[in-house]
Ligand code: AMP
């Protein structure tokens with residue numbers, strides 16, 4: 001497949017490293033007057049290894065910098081503000097200037113071009129154009145390449161199927177979980193009227209098994225896209241070789257660090273992905289710890305790109321769980337339970353998958369006198385469900401169980417059972 005951004009994506013490694021160092025120094029001089037970074041970083045570094053000694057930025061730092069401490073330009077220049085779901089009531093923001101939107105478009109076009117998308121194609125975008133950044137990538141990238149975007153948003157499966165049949169999109173974008181659900185709902189007969197050939201998925205892990213099944217059963221080629229709200233745009237995507245995700249090294253400087261020692265790991269070893277913006281106006285992030293675990297694939301990709309490839313992300317360091325594309329920390333669930341019971345109680349979160357849709361059930365231990373009081377129990381259930389819905393945007397099922405039913409000595413990480 002032709003490389004659309006050949007000059008950028010096949011730059012000889014030596015030149016790429018020089019370019020990255022130059023951009024890092026531009027960014028360092030740019031952020032020095034940002035409230036958060038003031039006096040935290042040097043004005044410049046002489047080498048990439050010197051850069052790798054600088055302090056990290058974490059998700060907690062982003063929360064501490066809420067709302068505008070990371071702003072590197074006058075506030076009047078902002079044209080869009082996105083946010084991820086907050087775990088403690090403070091969301092992670094991502095703000096952008098008009099120049100940033102142009103930079104995102106450049107970056108997204110590069111990623112979308114990996115899939116061969118062009119002005120001849122129609123893409124049904126089954127993710128949201130909302131506070132999160134997911135849908136906006138399609139807006140910038142696919143539209144930037146001249147493709148027709150159908151912003152159908154997530155859910156409402158029957159309407160999605162009708163649109164697919166009527167408007168004949170040959171591309172789609174969704175979470176892998178939703179795509180799986182869609183394929184299960186579409187009957188064999190209906191599939192004959194659907195023109196989908198290529199699906200792009202992101203927001204949560206994509207399994208090789210599903211990718212293979214989609215190819216074999218539906219002749220549907222899936223491209224894995226990786227991104228996060230903090231950066232407001234995609235970070236990495238697969239090329240047609242489907243053997244890892246290329247990071248756009250024109251836009252990001254990637255490092256892999258040992259999450260315990262914070263030391264840079266040799267190429268090929270698994271660790272935490274740390275990313276630095278090489279271009280960004282409103283909010284350049286420097287050495288941001290993604291909490292995502294991956295490794296750099298040592299071999300150069302046969303597609304000809306020199307930008308590094310990472311293994312698909314399958315898990316994170318923290319206890320964040322992703323349910324149908326929504327990020328949830330068990331602590332959010334705990335907060336709601338404790339608030340309504342006015343005390344600490346034992347609980348267990350079950351995550352089950354039904355027709356590719358993840359469902360959440362919370363077992364909560366409770367005293368016998370409440371269990372035996374039907375009306376009190378119904379009210380309690382209602383208020384916990386409502387408060388969880390408000391906090392995590394997912395409606396869970398609550399099961400009250402007698403005290404001491406859940407085996408003891410479950411550490412925090414064992415609060416969740418995947419079934
Ligand atoms: P959000 O900020 O809500 O978009 O969530 C970002 C997080 O979603 C990332 O840090 C990853 O943990 C996860 N994520 C996004 N895309 C992928 C992907 N393609 N594969 C695995 N995890 C992903």
Ligand code: ZN
Nearest residue numbers: 239301303305
């Ligand atoms: Zn490649």
